[in-house]
Amino acid sequence: MAGYAGTIGRLVDLLGRAAVLTDPAELDLHAWDALSHGRIHPAHPIVPVHPLCVCIPADTDEVQAVVRLANEVRVPLVPYGGGSGLMGAAASLTPGIVVDLRRMDAILEIDADSLTARVQAGAVLETVDAALRGSGLMLGHDPWTLPVATVGGTVSTDSLGYRGGKYDSMGRQVLGLEAVLPQGELCRTPAVSKRSTGLDLKHLFIGGEGCFGILTELTLRVFPVPETRSLHALRFDSFAAGFEAVCDLTRAGCRPILLDYGDETEDPDGPSILYLGFEGNAHLAAAEESVALDACLRRGAGELAGERAGRFWRERHSTARRFAANRSERRNRGRDGVHQDWVHVALPASQVLTFRREAIALAAARGVRFRESGLWTGPELFSLRLAKEGGDRARAELGDAVGALLERVHAYGGSVEYCHGVGVKLAPFMAREHGPSLELMRSLKRFLDPNGIMNPGKLGL
Ligand SMILES: Cc1cc2nc3c(=O)[nH]c(=O)nc-3n(C[C@H](O)[C@H](O)[C@H](O)COP(=O)(O)OP(=O)(O)OC[C@H]3O[C@@H](n4cnc5c(N)ncnc54)[C@H](O)[C@@H]3O)c2cc1C
Numbered sequence: 001m002a003g004y005a006g007t008i009g010r011l012v013d014l015l016g017r018a019a020v021l022t023d024p025a026e027l028d029l030h031a032w033d034a035l036s037h038g039r040i041h042p043a044h045p046i047v048p049v050h051p052l053c054v055c056i057p058a059d060t061d062e063v064q065a066v067v068r069l070a071n072e073v074r075v076p077l078v079p080y081g082g083g084s085g086l087m088g089a090a091a092s093l094t095p096g097i098v099v100d101l102r103r104m105d106a107i108l109e110i111d112a113d114s115l116t117a118r119v120q121a122g123a124v125l126e127t128v129d130a131a132l133r134g135s136g137l138m139l140g141h142d143p144w145t146l147p148v149a150t151v152g153g154t155v156s157t158d159s160l161g162y163r164g165g166k167y168d169s170m171g172r173q174v175l176g177l178e179a180v181l182p183q184g185e186l187c188r189t190p191a192v193s194k195r196s197t198g199l200d201l202k203h204l205f206i207g208g209e210g211c212f213g214i215l216t217e218l219t220l221r222v223f224p225v226p227e228t229r230s231l232h233a234l235r236f237d238s239f240a241a242g243f244e245a246v247c248d249l250t251r252a253g254c255r256p257i258l259l260d261y262g263d264e265t266e267d268p269d270g271p272s273i274l275y276l277g278f279e280g281n282a283h284l285a286a287a288e289e290s291v292a293l294d295a296c297l298r299r300g301a302g303e304l305a306g307e308r309a310g311r312f313w314r315e316r317h318s319t320a321r322r323f324a325a326n327r328s329e330r331r332n333r334g335r336d337g338v339h340q341d342w343v344h345v346a347l348p349a350s351q352v353l354t355f356r357r358e359a360i361a362l363a364a365a366r367g368v369r370f371r372e373s374g375l376w377t378g379p380e381l382f383s384l385r386l387a388k389e390g391g392d393r394a395r396a397e398l399g400d401a402v403g404a405l406l407e408r409v410h411a412y413g414g415s416v417e418y419c420h421g422v423g424v425k426l427a428p429f430m431a432r433e434h435g436p437s438l439e440l441m442r443s444l445k446r447f448l449d450p451n452g453i454m455n456p457g458k459l460g461l
Contacts, residue, residue: 004095007073008053011097014065019103021054030054030098033083033090034323035425038334039341041399042392046424048091051078054098060178060186060216063099067214068184070097070453078455079210081153082124084145084323087423089157089209093457099214101152107131108217116175116191117222121152121215126317128220137222140167143419145320152215157421158207162316165377166255166280167223169419171206178217179205182449191219204444209421210455212448226279230289231258231309234274234301239263239373240353242272245299246379247349249292254278256292258313262374262383268360272374274301275312339395340371340387341402347414349379355412359384359405368401381418407432422459430460 011020021027027050040046052075057063070077076096083090092098101122109118112135119128126147129139143149143161153159158171167173176191189202204212236242242261249256258277264270276292278285293303323330334340347355356373363370363386373384386405388398406416406429416429430438438460445461446452 004052004075007069007075007097010069011053011055011066014069015055015057015062019056019058019062021056022052024050026054027051029327030078030080030083030100031092032331033085033088033423034327034330035086035088035091035423036330036333038339038395038398039086039425040395041403042396043399044428046088046091047093048088049093049095051092051098052095054080054100056100056103058103060104060180063104063180063214063216064184064186066097066099067180067182067453071183071451074451074453076453076456077214079152079156079214081122081150081156082145082148083327084148084320085153085157085423086420087417087425089421089423089455089458090153091424093424096453101150101214101216104216105150110135110137110222112137115222115224116219118191118217118219119151120217121150121155123151125149125151125154132222133225136225138225140173140221140223141170142316143170143320144317145323146317148320148324151218151220155206155215155218156209157419160377160381160419162260162377163257165259166257167221173221174202174206174218175221176219177202177205177215179213179215181213182451182454187213193221204448207421209423209458211445211459211461213454226257226281226285228282228285229257229277229279230285231275231277231313232289232293233304233309233312234276234296235264235304236272236274236296236299236301239268239272239356241299242274242296242301243353243375243379245274245296245301246375248295248299250349250379252291252295254288254292254295256288256377258309259377260312260374261376263372266369266371268356268370268373273304275309277309277313334395337391337394338387338389339398340385341398342383342385343402343405343416344376344381344383344418344420345406345409345414345416346380346418347382347409347412351412351414352379352382355382355408355414356384358408362405362408363401366397366401366404368398424457427458427460434460 031048104120104122154170
């Protein structure tokens with residue numbers, strides 16, 4: 001194995017001095033993502049290390065050259081997009097090479113007739129969306145992190161955003177892609193909406209968290225800028241009443257661009273608020289709005305007056321802007337003894353209310369605060385937030401409560417995470433999540449990446 005210094009020197013020969021960063025501040029920034037201290041169980045510490053260097057390739061050829069070198073000298077690679085992942089998927093666990101895709105941010109082609117856009121993987125979502133607006137188009141993926149997250153990162157976690165109720169997750173919008181495999185070869189899949197010609201290998205990379213290769217280029221489905229948008233805020237007396245309304249409007253075929261439902265206060269038996277929005281063709285959106293509001297009124301909803309829903313919509317990216325301005329604040333969250341963690345699970349709709357009741361009881365029995373719960377984009381995607389204050393013991397108790405809850409998810413026929421990926425944090429749950437199929441995934445990983453260089457330690461692989 002070449003010495004570390006030798007590897008950095010060879011990277012400089014390949015990419016040029018300016019594209020190989022070794023400044024400690026850059027190494028520190030790229031060692032970690034947005035996983036915060038308070039969400040890590042003290043008994044299962046996740047300890048980031050400084051990478052050897054951060055390289056910033058300019059094109060696919062340079063990515064291939066870096067991957068071939070890393071494979072030759074057996075140094076791990078960590079693909080890095082916006083670094084906004086919440087599970088430690090972009091964290092460096094052993095000293096390796098971080099491949100930051102930020103220079104590969106070109107919008108290569110917008111085809112307004114076919115409703116597609118071909119972009120490089122390092123493009124930030126907000127930049128892509130802004131370029132599309134010039135052609136009367138927009139992205140269908142609109143997470144909180146629109147201003148920070150990249151196309152490659154959001155495909156790699158199969159991220160979900162506000163418009164997911166209408167357009168689905170980021171992965172569903174990928175028509176075709178180009179990726180560099182762990183030994184340096186290229187994998188290209190054609191950009192078509194549907195094929196019946198064998199396995200579609202784009203699925204190696206959608207949700208793949210950089211473990212099967214580095215995405216370099218993607219062709220995405222994009223959408224016309226809507227003619228109209230309507231937003232509502234509705235209050236229900238109980239979580240169950242609003243939940244039933246969400247089930248009703250979903251069954252009726254409504255596809256809201258905003259469906260964000262949750263407890264109004266920390267009292268889980270108190271009222272809940274549903275933010276609901278529709279956009280698109282004026283006639284179609286008005287019809288959906290009318291059906292959905294009827295469903296809500298039939299379940300006893302009261303519409304909240306004023307600008308509440310409009311404010312909610314306008315401010316949906318502000319947390320991510322704060323994160324981008326001060327990354328260490330989020331990383332250090334919990335060091336002040338205020339620990340909180342989120343659970344975002346996918347369940348059969350019929351099991352959501354039972355699971356919620358079990359979660360409330362579990363939190364009470366373990367002395368953990370049940371701070372809020374809710375639905376996002378539809379009745380099957382359920383989230384809750386638990387909290388506990390104190391030292392490492394409290395952090396451990398919170399982690400145990402979250403772990404116990406996630407263990408129960410499979411008994412309900414669910415999945416332990418619906419949008420943030422696995423990273424390191426949820427890796428211990430993958431054996432239960434996938435059963436014997438995890439070994440199939442590991443075999444695939446060993447076949448493609450025999451030297452185990454591509455983002456090792458992630459996804460439970
Ligand atoms: C305040 C806040 C709000 C958030 N809101 C949402 C939300 O609304 N919805 C949601 O789904 N998530 C949300 N997240 C999580 C995060 O934004 C997503 O996980 C996002 O998809 C990560 O994109 P990124 O570009 O930052 O990727 P990174 O964090 O850099 O990387 C994520 C994973 O993708 C891999 N990767 C990155 N680029 C590539 C590439 N080109 N090829 C192969 N692998 C690659 C990395 O190695 C890592 O495994 C939020 C996070 C924060 C901090």
